[in-house]
Amino acid sequence: MAGYIVRRTLGMVVLLVLLTLAVFVLFSLMPADPARLTCGKACSPQIIENNRHRLELDIPPVEQYQRFVSGIFFGRTYLADTKRPLECEAPCLGYSFLRNQEVLDLITKAAPVTFWLAIGGFVTWMTVGLVFGIVAALKRGRWQDRTVMGIALVGYSLPSFFIGLVLYFFVILFLHLLPNPQWKAGMPFKDLGGFVQTMLLPWITIATLNAAFYMRLTRNQVLEVFGEDYVRTARAKGLKERTVVVKHALRAGLTPIVTAAGLDLAYLLGGAIITENIFNLPGLGSLAIGSVIASDLPLISGITLIAATLIIVANLVVDLLYAVVDPRVRVG
């Protein structure tokens, strides 16, 4: 087990290095000129060259990459040849000259918002998805099954921007059941009521699409397992139906659900762009889309690195969880 974890961790580091390299190369190939983008209206060739120097784009790409990686471990100094240098301490993911802040600071501020959005949404959709999926499987072919699958089909068909806007317009603007969402620093610990009011609709928005998917997935998995020999054997032994379902069928059926859930959660932790934008949440998704629109290379690189790390770590955790969920699986 320990050897497996070490091997996977090393593989993860290699993957991350390759990923940072890919992001860097892709951005270097981008036709937009960051030096021109930060030039403003009073722009001249001389100012563009100044900006290129200031943004350290006038050094070879290999050296730029080296500085980026070295900054993560040892920190780095920007504008070193001016009387006003900028110190970025390790782990330095870069400095956004468009937002005049360190990338890590920006990510650190945005990450809690996305974390709570993802966790709340995840709990909601998993609860709804699993419960209704199991009910549909147990009541296969009956009205309960058809109702759940009908709801799942509708939920699956509605894009999140539509759900979010409809919820916003009806619940907040039309019915006034909730105030305009407003994220405040320190939430949820400082203002739990405001936190729930702010996050409720975003959670529902995120959960609707995913819950529909998990209803169908859970139903299919449970039904598939119901057809396995060992379930028939368990029933033949006279075990209670509850024990058959919970202890035997569901546990085995959970394996692919854990895989999907782990990756979905990790994906969501990287930012939910549409939901965050509709509900004005300052999370990683909003930060990412803003950085892409503005061609803010340091910020794009930093967010990509963080999001990719989450996905890779989630993959590792999911693999390890297999062993816990399904005794037939052994790692090592």
Add this chain to the structure above:
Amino acid sequence: MPRSNAWLRRALVFGTTFALVLAACGGSTTPSPTTTVTQGPGDTPAPTEEVDHSGGTIYMLTAAEEFDDIDPQRAYTGEDLAFFGATIMRSLTSFIYDPDAGVANTLQGDLATDTGTASPDATSWSFTLRDGLTWEDGSELTCEDVKYGVSRTFANDVIVNGPTYAVQYLDIPSNPITDENDPKSGFLSAYYGPYDGTGQADFDKAVSCDGKTITFKLNQPVADFNYTVTLGFSPVPDPTGHPDLEDTVEQYTLRPWSNGPYKIDEYTQGNGGHLILVRNDAWDPASDPIRKAYPDVWQVDFGIDAKVMDQRLIASEGDDAFAIQYGSIQPENLSTIFTDPETPNADFAGRATSDFDPFARYYWIDTNKVSNEKHRQAMAVALDRDAIRANLGGDYAGALGDGVIKPNLGDQYAETGMWTDLFGQAVPDTGDPEFAKQLIADSGEPMPALTWDYPQTAVRDQEAAILVASFGLAGITVTPNPIPPGQYYGIVFDDEAAHEFGWAGWGPDWPNASTVIGPLFTDKGGWNLSRVHDEDFVQGVQDALAELNHAAQAKMWQDLNKLAMERVYVIPTTFGLSQTFGGTKVQPLYQWAPYGSWPYAEMYVTP
């Protein structure tokens, strides 16, 4: 003056589909190019001395995620300058608050007692500071602080993106280091700014303080230099007089020191972020006859989805009744809010405005590549301008342009006659292919094949199709060249990469055509996409810059605008309109002409 790019990009993404729908419905009526203030019959009367409107909070809702720059030497976006100028960042001079563009574009003393005194040849300008000026800590705002603020513009290694008029106009030698390998070659002037300190003596000669009077010595006559000082000349605490306050550059990018009626309490960028301004108790109203400072708090909410923002303001309930939009109404909501571009619906009377934005849209023509004036005239005559405007949104998009000076520049504007008699006969809005053919025949040369550069959006793709079709009727072949918007200006400013003509828009830096004609048609201004090098025209610009009589100068700009259109350095397309609105409990709501913004300094909330 560049508008907030973040907002524009979002608006383009969300608005494209709806703009197309509107384009299909757009009428052909051309709004008269006069400033429109859509105040309804039920308007709350303008504030008077007797009524105290103090108190409350005004909310500003914006799709942008932050202000472009709020450092006094870096702020360069019109809306931002209007807001910060009214709240925390005073300048030597500023403009009058009035719904009428002609009045609003009039200069008045702000930190200075008056609009400045020029030497007879306009190469030297002096301004005397008012009494009682303070910083937010209560310390006195001195002449040295103004001088220090101006000096920061020269530190272009760390102070970037801002206006550079100080470098352009102050009498300081250019940077003697030209070797590109020398990092010092990057400085724009022999003075490297206050942090490096090189060339300080040159700067001290050009900018001097005598008590409360600051004097600027210029390298050329600049008759409207008292307008220039509204942009990038705001004071910053001089570290010499404020030993406890080190200018690290970085801190002013997020929290400049205030010398106005408010100060920054909180500034968090990004989606869901806020800028909160609270009262600056050190500000002395007696030192400031301009700012009413009615609300106790200004709160800017960033990252509001544009569709949600419209719906919140339409509903106008709770805090949203005290909110104003920092941006424009989404195209799909225009018919809900307006009966026509000049008249809000009854529910929105007094709180929705439709007025000229600062920008004139046009097609520049490279006069080197299309050197035959008749050819350029044929291009202008052939263009179906009415279809172009309809594609942009019809009446709501703006009026058909006849030059690069817009009517909201007040006395600077006069009709050029471009579409009535400038080419010898009237040109219909839909273009005149036969007349264009005749002009080509009169030119004595075959019309060259043309390529049109444009920053690609869905709407401009359609514009390209209209252009190709209308030019085709006159026998002019055009190949559209779409360019990713982020790269557009980097390419079209490159002489080799740019093609014969292309799309552009321009707004003046202050309400004087000196920041339109000069930048667009001479090399000094930095936006000469038409590559104009006509000596008589350049001399005309220099003469106008030196003319101290405002009315005479305005006439000179009008004449140059007309001359530029006669020579077809550009083809004007539209004078853009923008529509915006606010909640039911905030007044007065009109577009303030100098920056095409709300009149922040006199806004208040109603019970």
